[in-house]
Amino acid sequence: MRKALFYFIFLTYFVFYGAFLSQASPEDEAEKDILTTIEEQPLKTQAKKYKWELSTAASLSINKEKNGPYRFTETVISIPFRIAYCIDKNLEIEPEINYWSERWDYRIYHGSDWKLFLLVNLVANFNTSHRIVPFVLLGAGMMKFPEESEIEPYNEWVETKFCLHAGAGLKLFATKRVAIRVEYRLMGYSENTEYDFQHKIFTGISLFF
Numbered sequence: 001m002r003k004a005l006f007y008f009i010f011l012t013y014f015v016f017y018g019a020f021l022s023q024a025s026p027e028d029e030a031e032k033d034i035l036t037t038i039e040e041q042p043l044k045t046q047a048k049k050y051k052w053e054l055s056t057a058a059s060l061s062i063n064k065e066k067n068g069p070y071r072f073t074e075t076v077i078s079i080p081f082r083i084a085y086c087i088d089k090n091l092e093i094e095p096e097i098n099y100w101s102e103r104w105d106y107r108i109y110h111g112s113d114w115k116l117f118l119l120v121n122l123v124a125n126f127n128t129s130h131r132i133v134p135f136v137l138l139g140a141g142m143m144k145f146p147e148e149s150e151i152e153p154y155n156e157w158v159e160t161k162f163c164l165h166a167g168a169g170l171k172l173f174a175t176k177r178v179a180i181r182v183e184y185r186l187m188g189y190s191e192n193t194e195y196d197f198q199h200k201i202f203t204g205i206s207l208f209f
Helices: 002-022 026-040 042-049
Strands: 052-067 070-088 091-106 109-125 132-148 156-173 178-191 194-208
Touching: 052 178, 070 109, 070 194, 091 132, 109 156, 132 178
Parallel strands: none
Antiparallel strands: 052 070, 052 194, 070 091, 091 109, 109 132, 132 156, 156 178, 178 194
16 A cells, blocks of 8 residues: 555656656747856857957056155046957957056156057957856057157157057956956056056956847
């Protein structure tokens, strides 16, 4: 009797379990497959559906140097605007406009200037099984360098110089269309007879469409 009751309960369980599974709609299964694909292959999904990436960011750096009893302080704010086109599943070409605003203080003297970078970047993305996508980039372009010194108000000039940069970062996908973009860059440009190198960390947002 106990054995027959055991078999009856066991069979009833499987009958109800099979009925529960049969009630799952095709839409639910399709949605589950899509979510699984997004989680496992976010970059492939983005590359197939969206060809453009629009992004901006900001970087703040403060450099301090001491020369005897005096201190030199330079504050630089950098804001890039970029629009990238996906030419391959993992490769983007990315024109960029990068604006720098600089302010320096030395003893009783103060000054400000700005730089405008016109760049073209090549961005290589690395496919992962998560929503975090690493990338590296290499770029080149021209730099406009206007300057007006507060010490000599009429001393103004505009120069155009060649510049290079390289970097690496992460795209953290919050949704299929929105990602937080964090990156490090080493930027180099010629100033007078020497090359000046700047280390920058940018934090911003990317939109895909």
